[in-house]
Amino acid sequence: MDKTYYDPADLRKFGKITDWQEEVGNKFFDWYGEVFKDGHLTAKEKSLIALAVSHAVQCPYCIDAYTEESIKKGYPEGAMMEAVHVAAAIRGGASLVHGVQMMNKAKKLNV
Amino acid sequence: MTKSLSSLNSPLSSTKRQLKILNSGSFADGDLETFQQKLEKSNQFPLSPTDLEIFQINVGYMCNQTCSHCHVDAGPDRKEIMSKENLQLCLDIIKKHNLKTVDLTGGAPEMNPHFFWFVEELGKLNIEIIVRSNLTIIEANKKYHILPEFFKQNKVRVISSLPFYTSSRTDKQRGKGVFDKSISALQKLNAVGYGLPSSELTLDLVYNPVGPFLPDDQAALEAEYKKKLKQNFDIDFNSLFTITNLPISRFLDYLIASENYEDYMYKLVDAFNPSAVNGVMCKNTLSVDWQGNIYDCDFNQMLQLGVESKTSNHISNFYITELLSRNIVVNQHCFGCTAGAGSSCQGTTI
Numbered sequence: 264m265d266k267t268y269y270d271p272a273d274l275r276k277f278g279k280i281t282d283w284q285e286e287v288g289n290k291f292f293d294w295y296g297e298v299f300k301d302g303h304l305t306a307k308e309k310s311l312i313a314l315a316v317s318h319a320v321q322c323p324y325c326i327d328a329y330t331e332e333s334i335k336k337g338y339p340e341g342a343m344m345e346a347v348h349v350a351a352a353i354r355g356g357a358s359l360v361h362g363v364q365m366m367n368k369a370k371k372l373n374v
Numbered sequence: 375m376t377k378s379l380s381s382l383n384s385p386l387s388s389t390k391r392q393l394k395i396l397n398s399g400s401f402a403d404g405d406l407e408t409f410q411q412k413l414e415k416s417n418q419f420p421l422s423p424t425d426l427e428i429f430q431i432n433v434g435y436m437c438n439q440t441c442s443h444c445h446v447d448a449g450p451d452r453k454e455i456m457s458k459e460n461l462q463l464c465l466d467i468i469k470k471h472n473l474k475t476v477d478l479t480g481g482a483p484e485m486n487p488h489f490f491w492f493v494e495e496l497g498k499l500n501i502e503i504i505v506r507s508n509l510t511i512i513e514a515n516k517k518y519h520i521l522p523e524f525f526k527q528n529k530v531r532v533i534s535s536l537p538f539y540t541s542s543r544t545d546k547q548r549g550k551g552v553f554d555k556s557i558s559a560l561q562k563l564n565a566v567g568y569g570l571p572s573s574e575l576t577l578d579l580v581y582n583p584v585g586p587f588l589p590d591d592q593a594a595l596e597a598e599y600k601k602k603l604k605q606n607f608d609i610d611f612n613s614l615f616t617i618t619n620l621p622i623s624r625f626l627d628y629l630i631a632s633e634n635y636e637d638y639m640y641k642l643v644d645a646f647n648p649s650a651v652n653g654v655m656c657k658n659t660l661s662v663d664w665q666g667n668i669y670d671c672d673f674n675q676m677l678q679l680g681v682e683s684k685t686s687n688h689i690s691n692f693y694i695t696e697l698l699s700r701n702i703v704v705n706q707h708c709f710g711c712t713a714g715a716g717s718s719c720q721g722t723t724i
Contacts, residue, residue: 335590
């Protein structure tokens with residue numbers, strides 16, 4: 264049994280998911296490729312969004328991939344860390360905003 | 375100051391050792407296809423030259439910098455310098471065969487004591503002269519301050535490395551203070567007319583990734599470099615060439631030390647692009663080392679993989695017909711030139 268659930272070397276095997284379901288897998292990769300092309304947002308901007316989202320969904324493969332991509336596209340380290348803070352702020356805010364629900368419920372219970 | 379692998383007597387200063395590493399691991403296990411196997415699959419093996427358009431002369435490995443990625447392992451401690459006799463032999467070949475482009479590289483080519491004489495001789499011919507200048511040499515010593523004017527007088531096309539448009543990433547790769555000196559040198563080249571929109575004096579820049587990854591899109595990077603260098607330093611230049619770091623010499627040393635070697639080789643092999651093969655530089659270039667030996671490219675020179683010709687492998691026995699019918703020597707480092715959009719001394723190959 265493997266000692267860890269995540270192996271960095273598995274990232275480069277991502278394409279192999281098509282081995283067991285080629286049609287749907289290929290559709291995913293075609294769509295994925297389209298998503299990251301220049302559009303209203305540049306490919307560069309999309310790489311930083313992807314970096315932030317990688318942290319929000321806590322995907323180690325995505326973090327490796329989009330750290331490299333963000334450096335490749337010329338983002339300084341400070342910008343990358345700000346993007347992580349954006350992800351963290353949304354995650355933190357998402358928890359805290361439920362505090363309103365807690366307060367509503369507590370008031371209803373006449374605490 | 376950082377020393378070269380050569381002066382440190384590093385095991386990697388041995389080209390045999392480098393080639394052994396490049397041919398072991400995943401290539402030996404069969405997990406990765408070799409470069410030859412990839413070419414065979416796309417019916418491109420053996421690789422052969424189309425013409426001789428660029429005569430690239432490495433006039434010596436001495437340099438005022440010791441860059442962390444340098445495939446030459448150049449530095450101030452390297453003493454290999456091309457003699458005037460060998461430069462004269464090169465000149466004779468260029469004249470005899472009416473070669474159109476001469477590409478001078480190093481080390482810092484300007485540190486060859488015969489550099490000024492040689493460029494003036496080339497300047498008398500109606501050919502394109504390329505000098506791969508590291509920029510900081512212009513600032514290094516009083517005797518080099520004349521370089522911008524000298525380049526202009528001899529209509530030299532200047533191609534210079536600037537790994538990034540910020541100091542932190544440039545200095546990380548090329549040494550502390552290199553960015554500021556490079557900016558100052560670029561401003562001096564601009565001042566004599568290099569790189570200006572209305573000028574015929576060409577100034578191109580080279581981007582090397584600062585880590586174990588492939589370059590980003592060349593056109594996008596060029597646009598960003600132009601914007602940032604103009605905005606921050608009022609600098610103009612013509613084109614930006616993206617060049618992939620090949621896994622040899624000091625970059626190989628870095629890859630191994632940082633445990634990125636295997637991952638990088640997978641990246642290069644996975645990104646193999648058959649359509650990038652046609653434009654690789656070994657198809658229209660020959661490379662000459664300081665001793666006059668002939669190679670398919672500057673990278674093969676650094677691995678001491680000479681041209682596959684027993685009778686025409688030195689500038690003293692230069693037979694163009696034989697050289698043009700040779701097979702190009704390939705190895706796993708060649709994946710660096712065929713990954714993604716391809717890579718050559720003139721940037722992408724597709």
